[in-house]
Amino acid sequence: MLIQLAESYGFCFGVKRAIKIAEENKNSATYGPLIHNANEIERLKRDFNVALSENLDNFKVGDTAVIRTHGIPKEELALLNKRNINVIDATCPYVTKPQQICEEMSAQGYDIVIFGDDKHPEIKGVKSYATGKVYVVNSPAEIDALTLRERVAVVAQTTRRIEDYQSIVSKLMMSHKEVRVFNTICNATFDNQDAVHKLAREADVMIVIGGKNSSNTKQLYSIALDACPHSYHIESQEDLQPQWFEGKNFCGISAGASTPDWIIQAVIERINHLSQP
Ligand code: SF4
Known part of the structure; x- marks a missing residue:
């Protein structure tokens, strides 16, 4: 393997x-x-x-x-x-940035739209810095329900996909005269996402390692799954199942932004062991 x-x-x-x-x-x-x-x-x-x-x-x-x-x-x-x-x-610092933007743009009289998950700690923190009206949306459809004033500033959760953020921004542009867009998506996320996409197109089986509550790991897993139907999200080597590797020749591995190298190495060792004839 x-x-x-x-x-x-x-x-x-x-x-x-x-x-x-x-x-x-x-x-x-x-x-x-x-x-x-x-x-x-x-x-x-x-x-x-x-x-x-x-x-x-x-x-x-x-x-x-x-x-x-x-x-x-x-x-x-x-x-x-x-x-x-x-x-x-x-x-x-990439999380501090949208916090500061919310604070500054609120002070300037903009309504704030945050593209992200309302329940995620990052978003709870970012939202708290707005001093005026602030809304969290997860999809373009949710924008219809908002009563926004003309001047709107928009930020995104650091781990969101840029394509999804673009659709939020497009929707806001259709109904508002002034939309201030801040690209708060983190590059580390892009790099890991591009790399997992490239590898998953070639791999027979993809293993994505990271916490089950890690938003960026879930994104990596979803990208892997789009390109490789035999993709699995695990937290450690203990989650690996021998049958995942039966008849497979090429195993791709990626890991979320909070996954330490010692866990990745333990996963590689276990896959090596499981794929021995
Ligand atoms: S993925 Fe890492 S670098 Fe990017 S915002 Fe999150 S913690 Fe910061």
């Missing part, structure tokens, strides 16, 4: 940066999961005593709170600062 990694895969700049920050702040706690990868969060706890706290009230004066890659709502950040918690911000 030939096993090939996509040309671009795995940890992105923002995740590498956040992990480095967490490692430099031993005995701290992240507020919410630092990244979307349970195995890496466990490693940080085990090797650096960086705990995970989902509850803001668990932080006491003098504690160190590391802010996750996807950011947190503005009010929560203010609360942590007010309680004299030592706040270390590991929010990815």
Whole structure:
């Protein structure tokens, strides 16, 4: 079995940066999961005593709170600062950008449209920075239900597909005189998406590794599945099923932006083992 990694895969700049920050702040706690990868969060706890706290009230004066890659709502950040918690911000700069845009464009009187998933932590954070009207939409059809004023500013969740964002923007342009468009989609996502598409067209079986709640991993899996019907989304080598590789000669591998190399290597070793005659 030939096993090939996509040309671009795995940890992105923002995740590498956040992990480095967490490692430099031993005995701290992240507020919410630092990244979307349970195995890496466990490693940080085990090797650096960086705990995970989902509850803001668990932080006491003098504690160190590391802010996750996807950011947190503005009010929560203010609360942590007010309680004299030592706040270390590991929010990815590509996520800070749409937060700033929402704040600035709201202040200038624009209604804000965010293309993304309302329930995703990144979007909850970005949305909180708007001081005026703000709407989150997941499809062009949802725009019809909005009562927007003439001046609209639009941003996208960093992990969205550019084609989908274009359809949102086109729809807004049809009904509004002024639409300010900010391309907030992250390049790391493009690179991994292009590479998985290229590899999935050639592979007999595609394995996409990453957390089940990782938005960018789900996007990679959906792109892989479009080109290769034998595509599977796994979190670790333990999810691999021997029958996936029966009669296959070429296995492609990609991984989401929060997937560490040690998990990818363990998956490759297990596939090698499973595909032995
Ligand atoms: S995928 Fe992009 S936006 Fe998300 S953490 Fe990585 S670099 Fe930042």
